[in-house]
Amino acid sequence: MIRSGDTALYWRAQRERNRGLLGLFAVVAAFLALYAYLFPGLLTVAGISKFAQSWLPLALVAMAQAILMLTGGISLAIGATVSLGAVIAATTMTGYLGVAGGVVAVSAAGLAIGALCGVIAIRLRLPAIIVTLAAAFIIAGLALLILPRPGGAIPGWFSDLLAGNTPAALFILIFIALLWKLYLATPLGLSLYAAGENPVGAYRAGVPVDAARIAAYAISGLLSTLAGLFIAAQTGSGDPVIGQAFTLNSIAAAVLGGVGFLGGRGTMRGAIAGSLLLSVMINVMFFLGFSPVAQYVAQGLIIIGAVALPQITARFRRTR
Amino acid sequence: MSEPQSSRFPAWSPRSLLRNRAFLTVLIVALVWIVAGFAKPGFGSYGHLRYLLELAAVIGLVAIGQTYVVIAGGIDLSVGAIVTVSAVGVPLVALSGDSSGVLAVLIILAAATSIGFLNGLGVAYLRIHPMIMTLAMATFLQGVLILIAGGTAISAQNPVLAWLGNARVLGIPAGVLLWAVVSAAALAVLHATPFGARLFALGANPLASALSGINVQATTMAVYAVSGLTAGLAGVLILGMNGQGYVGIGDPYLLASIAAVVLGGTSILGGSGSYAGTIPGAVLLVTITALITVVNASAGWRSILFGSLVLLLLLLSGRESQRR
Numbered sequence: 001m002i003r004s005g006d007t008a009l010y011w012r013a014q015r016e017r018n019r020g021l022l023g024l025f026a027v028v029a030a031f032l033a034l035y036a037y038l039f040p041g042l043l044t045v046a047g048i049s050k051f052a053q054s055w056l057p058l059a060l061v062a063m064a065q066a067i068l069m070l071t072g073g074i075s076l077a078i079g080a081t082v083s084l085g086a087v088i089a090a091t092t093m094t095g096y097l098g099v100a101g102g103v104v105a106v107s108a109a110g111l112a113i114g115a116l117c118g119v120i121a122i123r124l125r126l127p128a129i130i131v132t133l134a135a136a137f138i139i140a141g142l143a144l145l146i147l148p149r150p151g152g153a154i155p156g157w158f159s160d161l162l163a164g165n166t167p168a169a170l171f172i173l174i175f176i177a178l179l180w181k182l183y184l185a186t187p188l189g190l191s192l193y194a195a196g197e198n199p200v201g202a203y204r205a206g207v208p209v210d211a212a213r214i215a216a217y218a219i220s221g222l223l224s225t226l227a228g229l230f231i232a233a234q235t236g237s238g239d240p241v242i243g244q245a246f247t248l249n250s251i252a253a254a255v256l257g258g259v260g261f262l263g264g265r266g267t268m269r270g271a272i273a274g275s276l277l278l279s280v281m282i283n284v285m286f287f288l289g290f291s292p293v294a295q296y297v298a299q300g301l302i303i304i305g306a307v308a309l310p311q312i313t314a315r316f317r318r319t320r
Numbered sequence: 321m322s323e324p325q326s327s328r329f330p331a332w333s334p335r336s337l338l339r340n341r342a343f344l345t346v347l348i349v350a351l352v353w354i355v356a357g358f359a360k361p362g363f364g365s366y367g368h369l370r371y372l373l374e375l376a377a378v379i380g381l382v383a384i385g386q387t388y389v390v391i392a393g394g395i396d397l398s399v400g401a402i403v404t405v406s407a408v409g410v411p412l413v414a415l416s417g418d419s420s421g422v423l424a425v426l427i428i429l430a431a432a433t434s435i436g437f438l439n440g441l442g443v444a445y446l447r448i449h450p451m452i453m454t455l456a457m458a459t460f461l462q463g464v465l466i467l468i469a470g471g472t473a474i475s476a477q478n479p480v481l482a483w484l485g486n487a488r489v490l491g492i493p494a495g496v497l498l499w500a501v502v503s504a505a506a507l508a509v510l511h512a513t514p515f516g517a518r519l520f521a522l523g524a525n526p527l528a529s530a531l532s533g534i535n536v537q538a539t540t541m542a543v544y545a546v547s548g549l550t551a552g553l554a555g556v557l558i559l560g561m562n563g564q565g566y567v568g569i570g571d572p573y574l575l576a577s578i579a580a581v582v583l584g585g586t587s588i589l590g591g592s593g594s595y596a597g598t599i600p601g602a603v604l605l606v607t608i609t610a611l612i613t614v615v616n617a618s619a620g621w622r623s624i625l626f627g628s629l630v631l632l633l634l635l636l637s638g639r640e641s642q643r644r
Contacts, residue, residue, distance in 0.1 A: 137627030296463025
């Protein structure tokens with residue numbers, strides 16, 4: 001915990017962390033400006049609402065992936081978990097559980113599945129990448145059992161509340177970012193970076209490494225199913241394979257945001273900025289009338305460029 | 321290199337044999353085949369087992385490159401896309417003067433190798449994490465594929481491919497034969513050449529290998545090029561077996577190749593393992609899939625069964641050593 005006398009140190013540490021992200025923030029700002037220039041409607045409440053709605057699912061999965069990567073883990077099951085969240089939402093909310101019950105069911109499923117993955121990967125000492133790969137099959141199968149083909153329904157008022165002409169998505173995102181700040185102040189949150197950066201050292205120093213990691217998996221599962229819930233609200237129904245693309249996009253967003261694969265490196269604001277960059281990029285290319293082909297090609301090139309640029313500039317700085 | 325070599329292949333004794341993960345995987349495969357053969361008439365027939373081997377050959381070929389890359393401390397998420405590119409690409413590069421089709425296959429294999437080489441270039445010189453580099457490459461290739469193939473299936477009129485997909489040499493499918501030959505070469509390169517030794521060193525500790533004079537960049541580019549080549553070979557083989565290629569044909573092989581590598585006992589963290597384990601790993605995956613098909617379950621249950629079985633097998637063979 002930070003004592004009041006340490007605020008100067010706190011801000012110096014924050015400045016140090018932000019410095020690596022300045023380039024990313026600049027690129028994101030440039031893309032946002034370009035988008036607003038191409039599509040002036042963005043700068044209205046409706047425009048911001050629509051944009052936040054297209055961004056929120058990606059931001060949520062980027063956070064879900066980033067929290068795992070901070071502890072030195074990774075999940076290839078994020079996409080399947082998003083699908084599962086969507087089908088649970090679409091099958092429970094119009095039933096006797098109601099909307100509130102549906103939200104609880106979706107959250108509980110996310111927490112339970114994430115925690116289970118975490119326990120298997122960490123307690124049984126199996127590599128996370130392959131545990132979550134197998135989990136992706138199991139979770140995708142569960143989603144197919146619950147809803148074999150697209151269907152189900154979300155109450156209209158709930159869809160309008162989340163994905164109508166209200167900036168609810170933006171508020172949800174800000175709210176979750178604030179919750180993240182709070183989490184970092186709890187014992188488990190504090191252990192997060194330590195468990196990722198130097199697990200052996202942290203363990204010796206009395207940090208609950210395993211608990212911090214399993215909690216990270218649970219939170220990651222929760223964020224993923226919530227992304228699925230939001231997508232279901234957007235489309236008004238559930239689709240058992242809708243989440244597929246999110247696995248790789250979540251990794252791309254987190255890495256664009258400067259989160260390292262080996263744990264302990266990176267910030268959540270970076271991951272959110274990374275997801276924003278991906279999201280704006282897709283929107284801008286759509287508005288410029290790029291064909292889907294060119295979109296794929298450009299997306300590949302931009303990801304490589306954005307990840308390589310800091311490396312190259314760092315090398316120049318070193319040789320100079 | 322003699323020290324880790326001898327520990328990887330210890331002297332023959334019953335105890336050490338049971339610790340050998342490659343051998344354990346073979347044991348599991350044999351057990352599954354015997355039990356399934358008794359439980360389900362027809363499963364153990366020669367024709368069916370031969371068919372399973374043919375399917376395993378494709379996974380096995382993709383998994384050669386994946387094993388190399390994983391041992392060297394990386395991962396290749398673009399193999400599925402490369403398989404598709406080569407399966408769809410062969411008919412496109414068929415030249416009029418090339419009646420045998422050999423040239424088209426060679427051009428495609430060269431193209432697949434250069435795609436892998438580009439992956440290596442990004443990982444080695446731009447210092448992009450392998451997962452991101454190969455993922456971006458897959459995205460990029462997906463765009464290129466839609467451009468060249470669209471949504472239609474492309475059929476191949478290629479004598480070499482037709483032979484590769486259908487011929488039986490002394491009763492053995494040509495594809496399985498190809499797999500056997502390439503596997504032998506892959507094992508020899510991995511365990512009996514300086515290049516193979518460098519892969520283990522690189523995966524175990526990149527900094528130490530750089531300081532001991534290994535050309536890390538060149539080795540990295542070579543290993544991803546090998547991965548591109550074997551994925552290209554797999555694409556050619558699957559086109560021969562299928563008769564036609566379409567966008568998405570290679571997608572299942574990405575996850576299958578990673579699963580085969582890990583089931584075969586190669587550490588996903590790099591530095592240890594062998595292709596000798598990946599071979600039974602590939603056969604095991606195909607066998608599991610066939611068993612699940614026999615059970616006649618719905619798509620959801622099939623997926624759950626597959627994931628659970630992989631997880632279970634992992635518990636038997638894939639535990640990482642404790643790190644504290």
